[in-house]
Amino acid sequence: MGNDARMTDPEDPAGRTRRFRLPLLTVGAVLVGVFLVMQLVPYGWTHSNPPVTSAAPWPNAEAETIARQSCYACHSNETDWPAYSYVAPMSWLVRSDVDAGRAEMNFSEWDPQDNKAHDAIEEIDEGNMPLPKYTAIHRGAELTDEEQATLSAALDQMASNRSGKGGGGSDGDDDGGSGKGDGDGD
Numbered sequence: 001m002g003n004d005a006r007m008t009d010p011e012d013p014a015g016r017t018r019r020f021r022l023p024l025l026t027v028g029a030v031l032v033g034v035f036l037v038m039q040l041v042p043y044g045w046t047h048s049n050p051p052v053t054s055a056a057p058w059p060n061a062e063a064e065t066i067a068r069q070s071c072y073a074c075h076s077n078e079t080d081w082p083a084y085s086y087v088a089p090m091s092w093l094v095r096s097d098v099d100a101g102r103a104e105m106n107f108s109e110w111d112p113q114d115n116k117a118h119d120a121i122e123e124i125d126e127g128n129m130p131l132p133k134y135t136a137i138h139r140g141a142e143l144t145d146e147e148q149a150t151l152s153a154a155l156d157q158m159a160s161n162r163s164g165k166g167g168g169g170s171d172g173d174d175d176g177g178s179g180k181g182d183g184d185g186d
Ligand code: HEC
Pocket: 067, 070, 071, 072, 073, 074, 075, 096, 097, 098, 100, 101, 104, 105, 116, 119, 120, 121, 123, 124, 129, 130, 131, 134
């Protein structure tokens, strides 16, 4: 600390600059090196979109559009991988969100017997989904009240239809069948 007086000595500003230039360059070089080494980590390299085996039966195009805009990045096999998802460390975060998201619920591998539509309504209502860190970057993914209502209504209809009848869904608000939803523990 005794050196501080010398560093701030107005009679020797050049000397002060020299004292800091080397460490700053070193720190910069180390950071660049770390950044480059991060790119070599294979995790996050793959940007796979497996085939759509069972597309979620959206009851209307409007709801599907909202879901595609706000949920499909992480909950479908139709991920629109952004440019930053190719650069570590963002690539690691994106890869991990997509893996975890697809594992929880996948609109491209939709099983009507799972009670996922019901979970989705809950997550939306609680404001957990779409993930805030995602909407912070993708402003358009944020749900307006109206979009939230449209999406929830559609999901509600899909939840009611999950008994596998595959019918027209004429009576969308039959939500009495709660007894079937026990198998979604994973
Ligand atoms: C940026 C990626 C991302 C987006 C976008 C996103 N999710 Fe998720 N979602 C995740 C991740 C990761 C998990 C698992 C970890 C967690 O719960 O935070 C998850 C979990 C879930 C779950 C399971 C929660 C549970 O604990 O049972 C549901 C349901 C869900 N999301 C619905 C949605 C819906 C509906 C949307 C769109 C309105 C959406 N998500 C948008 C990443 C995302």
